[in-house]
Amino acid sequence: MGSDSEAEPAAPSAAQRARAERSRLRARALRDARLVARATRAAPAPAADCGGGFVPEAAAAERAPRAPPAPLVHCSVQPACLACGARFPQSFLLDTFGHCVCDACRDDDGAHALLPRTQAKSEFLLQDCDLDARPPPLRALARPNPHRERAPPMRLYLRAQLEERAREVWGSPAALEAERAARAERRERAERKAATRRLRALRMDVRSSLFASARAPHEHAFGPETHVRADEYRRECACGHVETYEKM
Secondary structure, eight states, X not given: OOOGGGSOOOOOOHHHHHHHXXXXXXXXXXXXXXXHHXXXXXXXXXXXXXXTTOOOOOOOOOOOOOOOOXXXXXXXXXXXXXXXXXXXXXXXXXXXXXXXXXXXXXOTTTTTOEEEHHHHHHHHTOOHHXXXXXXXXXXXXXXXXXXXXXXXXXXXXXXXXXXXXXXXHHSSHHHHHHHHHHHHHHHHHHHHHHHHHHHHHHHHHHTHHHHHHHHSOOOXXXXXXXXXXXXXXXXXXXXXXXEEEEOO
């Protein structure tokens, strides 16, 4: 049996994960700033000719990513946590999404879960304008796409802010649930109609010979002719058609 010193280390807490995330973002921002500054010194900005003989100065180089904001040291300006009410100088949710929740109260699987844009739109029935154009635009965290290497970075949104935006768009959680049920019913009805069309097409393919024979023109096979009177004669087909004619 192993001793207590050989026990597995405890998983990092939410506060530790948030500090590690802030450190990683700060290091990346500093690295990008150094790369942009080095590239700016190596190659002067090109000039753009706008015509008329004037060559204005080129636009300023793209600004380097800024480091996360510094913590609010003075207690009088520190925000209060929405979960526990305690004041805190800095947190991952505050720096990234502007959501006043400290790292100790952060719940990665609940209201503070991060959802990709596609899931956010489908789950809360939101459109692009609801996320980007409706004031204030929702803040998002850019992360590399794990499914496609060359795809644009995916944007992650905070569930708590998505729920609040859905209440603004639909009015209430009950209205949102009613719209979800209505869309599910319409989708199910459309699927039933599509299944009926596919079944009808399958039946027609299986019984194509019967349908073809039903649509083909009928050729009469007349029996022996019968003399009716004078020059008038008649003959009958197996289908019941009777033809009457005269012989000259």
